Amino acid sequence: MVGVLLKDPNFFKVKEITYDVNVPPDERLVWSDEISKVESALKIFYDKSIWNVSMDELKSKLAPFTHLENTQVQRVWPSTIEVKYALPSLKAIYSINEKKFKILTEEGRWLGPLYWSRLPSLPWLRGHWVDHKPELITKVLELLGQLPDKGVLTPAQISEIQYNDIDGFLITLLKTGQQIRFGIENFELKSLRAVQVLEYLQSKGLESRVIDLNFSKKVLVRLRNQP
Secondary structure, eight states, X not given: OHHHHHTOTTSSBOOEEEEEEEOOGGGTTTTHHHHHHHHHHTGGGTTSBGGGOOHHHHHHHHTXXXXXXXXXXXXXXXXXXXXXXXXXXXXXXXXXXXXXXXXEETTSOEXXXXXXXXXXXXXXXXXTHHHHOTTHHHHHHHHHHHSOSSSSSOGGGEEEEEEETTTEEEEEETTTOOEEEEETSOHHHHHHHHHHHHHHHHXXXXXXXXXXXXXXXXXXXXXXXXX
């Protein structure tokens, strides 16, 4: 009798769907629409018997949300569905116009349009190259990926990233306004050299205006008081 009752579709109806979303707190607002859409898509499972909710059915409802990573779903007796997923890291901001912006994810995809109030602290991509040379998006992600997580040259310390055909990528540091010319290749080596130069200048109480990494065997440094 107990076994029959346990399998009765009128028992153990879904009353709660919990979400564990792996996303940095300062990026959650950017993803709020996506998070809300996921929750709306799964509302159809409320008041269904947990016996009749299959994992395949749950996953099929999540499949259209292609940004979701490491997705896990499970039924927790007697009346709960648990959903866990991660969202891609956000890497840079680009201005569509004066009021609307879009954000580049680590996958090389764009989120937006977004408004100023929802923007996190990220490097800005400046210039029409973003629209006219989309192949450089992969390169700028490569550059950002080679910067250290700690120290004097992290992505969080970058104010903006520009590009031109002569210097390649030109990054500007947030606090000091120092510029670093990175070119378009060998970002790992150049990142190490830039860190060494910045740490040396810092130890000597000096500040550069421009650090040019576009030389194979040397780094050109122009100090603040130099022309």
